[in-house]
Amino acid sequence: MKHKTIRIRVDALARVEGEGGIELHVQDGKVLDHRFRIFEPPRFFEAFLQGRSYAEVPDITARICGICPVAYQMTSVLALERALGIEVDDPVRMLRRLIYCGEWIESHTLHVLFLHAPDFLGLADAFGIARLHPDIFRKGLELKKAGNDLVSLIGGREVHPVNMKVGGFHRMIARTELDTLKDGLKRARDHARDLAAWVSGFSFPDFSRDYEFVALCHPTEYPMGEGEVTSSLGLTLKSDEVEDIFVEEQADHSNALHARIAGREGYLVGPLARFNLNHERLSPLARQAAQGAKLEAPCTNPFRSIVVRAVEILQACDDAVAILEGCGLRGENLLPDIQVRAGRGSACTEAPRGLLHHRYDLDEAGLVRAARIMPPTSQNQRCIETDLLHLVEASGDLEEERLTWLCEQAVRNYDPCISCATHSVRPATSRVDGGRRSDHCSPR
Numbered sequence: 001m002k003h004k005t006i007r008i009r010v011d012a013l014a015r016v017e018g019e020g021g022i023e024l025h026v027q028d029g030k031v032l033d034h035r036f037r038i039f040e041p042p043r044f045f046e047a048f049l050q051g052r053s054y055a056e057v058p059d060i061t062a063r064i065c066g067i068c069p070v071a072y073q074m075t076s077v078l079a080l081e082r083a084l085g086i087e088v089d090d091p092v093r094m095l096r097r098l099i100y101c102g103e104w105i106e107s108h109t110l111h112v113l114f115l116h117a118p119d120f121l122g123l124a125d126a127f128g129i130a131r132l133h134p135d136i137f138r139k140g141l142e143l144k145k146a147g148n149d150l151v152s153l154i155g156g157r158e159v160h161p162v163n164m165k166v167g168g169f170h171r172m173i174a175r176t177e178l179d180t181l182k183d184g185l186k187r188a189r190d191h192a193r194d195l196a197a198w199v200s201g202f203s204f205p206d207f208s209r210d211y212e213f214v215a216l217c218h219p220t221e222y223p224m225g226e227g228e229v230t231s232s233l234g235l236t237l238k239s240d241e242v243e244d245i246f247v248e249e250q251a252d253h254s255n256a257l258h259a260r261i262a263g264r265e266g267y268l269v270g271p272l273a274r275f276n277l278n279h280e281r282l283s284p285l286a287r288q289a290a291q292g293a294k295l296e297a298p299c300t301n302p303f304r305s306i307v308v309r310a311v312e313i314l315q316a317c318d319d320a321v322a323i324l325e326g327c328g329l330r331g332e333n334l335l336p337d338i339q340v341r342a343g344r345g346s347a348c349t350e351a352p353r354g355l356l357h358h359r360y361d362l363d364e365a366g367l368v369r370a371a372r373i374m375p376p377t378s379q380n381q382r383c384i385e386t387d388l389l390h391l392v393e394a395s396g397d398l399e400e401e402r403l404t405w406l407c408e409q410a411v412r413n414y415d416p417c418i419s420c421a422t423h424s425v426r427p428a429t430s431r432v433d434g435g436r437r438s439d440h441c442s443p444r
Helices: 045-049 054-064 069-084 090-121 126-132 134-155 175-179 182-199 239-245 271-281 284-292 302-325 376-393 400-412
Strands: 005-010 020-027 030-038 214-217 228-231 246-250 258-261 343-351 354-362 368-374 425-433 436-443
Touching: 005 400, 020 376, 020 400, 030 376, 045 054, 045 368, 054 069, 054 354, 054 368, 069 090, 069 239, 069 343, 069 354, 090 126, 090 134, 090 182, 090 302, 090 400, 126 134, 134 182, 134 302, 182 284, 182 302, 214 271, 214 343, 214 354, 228 239, 239 246, 239 343, 239 354, 258 376, 271 284, 271 302, 271 354, 284 302, 302 400, 354 376, 376 400
Parallel strands: none
Antiparallel strands: 005 020, 020 030, 214 228, 246 258, 246 436, 343 354, 354 368, 425 436
């Protein structure tokens, strides 16, 4: 790379959800410019939630994403319940974790098998995997179906579920219905173990960075819908403290906000962060798979996130089977008495791609006066760009075509959901630091 100029430009990234690209300018081995561009048009969810009844919010937020709608719906429900002072009982909580398991299974399997694995095998798409590894491909399809079946039964349909509501569910699911999924989930659990072993055999680029990992931590569970926001550098926060510490800023090349921790640079959310902060809370089966894959904490190679995702698929399958075999689920729907009032509520959950934060302000009639949503991909943008910077500078004399492939693969490490990340924003203040303008923004 010495004594030459390289310009990497990918106008439209393949095998990611949404519209984004990358640009890098390299001169004599130094990266002069590096951008992960999100040019998908802004979406206006925070804006058109304003004036809506709290009861409408879960069905609207479920439509933010077709791959992880449960995460958006559940996080909004939890935040609204806190604004209204509602507490749900254990059967509702377990059923919510069960549907979240379904989403982790289907979303992670989609990414591992169809979007990310082709990078490690030198293939353009998943059709090559179907030809070269038909047994793994078949098991992957069955895995994804098991996750979809869970979401469909509990949520009412596979995509944009409609059964979850503030206080519980419109319809509780009978034990006899849930029992029909048990055998399929046990088979899926076996498939997940095979998938984890398969991806652990990939060849991973020799690349690591010092990250600040941020994820929920729970004293007894591998986190999905509950826990405190924790960082590897010592932060421990309640969900209603997140906006005091986490700062979002507008970058001129992105329709999504860039997040950082006040006084620090970017941080990493997602499977790698969850594993590093919660590996001791994996189920025995998932922990065994991680050990078999030589996956140990701290793991700071983002390319190995595909292995973590495979282990998390196994964790979700194992969790789902354990819930179905437990005795705490019931068929009747005992909804709490909801007293509409003014209030503010915040919640964080672990979407497949990482930490998701919602906050709602309600008036006395239960109408939304303000909303804020921080998706995982917008939180990871700074880390993605910094990965590109260090990866290119460390990649020596790779040819431009190979370097471009490696940069695309690095972005796909994060399974970015670009559509989730784009929001309508307005500058609140501007300042100039060292000749560069920094806009501090708030949602409309």
